[in-house]
Amino acid sequence: MTQMIFVNLPVNDLARSVAFYEAIGLHKETKFSDDTAAAMKLSDTINVMLLTHDKWRSFTSKAIVDAKTSAQVALCISRDSRAGVDAITEAAARAGGVADVSPPQDHGFMYGRSFEDPDGHVWEPMWMDPVAAEQGPGAFAQQDA
Known part of the structure; x- marks a missing residue:
């Protein structure tokens, strides 16, 4: 399985x-x-x-963390493109979540945003250039040189 x-x-x-x-x-x-x-x-x-x-x-038996005031985890999920990152983040805002609870990040080879669900759980959709994902960001930077 x-x-x-x-x-x-x-x-x-x-x-x-x-x-x-x-x-x-x-x-x-x-x-x-x-x-x-x-x-x-x-x-x-x-x-x-x-x-x-x-x-x-x-x-x-542990207490439930109030995700609106405390962070226990950030859930990073990959998307197929920068547009996919934007699409899910904007859909989250339209559906009652909060977009960009952390500043968007654009490192060229990697792009990410964030959103909270209605309970405050933080999700971080991100896209990474396939070359950087395969070889690491250093290899990607060498291609730009």
């Missing part, structure tokens, strides 16, 4: 969060969703599990 990742996020309003993630291009996997959790498919190997706070508490 291919290795997969399931990003689990506690959310205040499950329906609102499902609508947000659908608006930015994820698809709800109904066979793994109920009234306490929703499985949102980002790719064949990446899923975002949206969990009500009660459901979240069934997995850990």
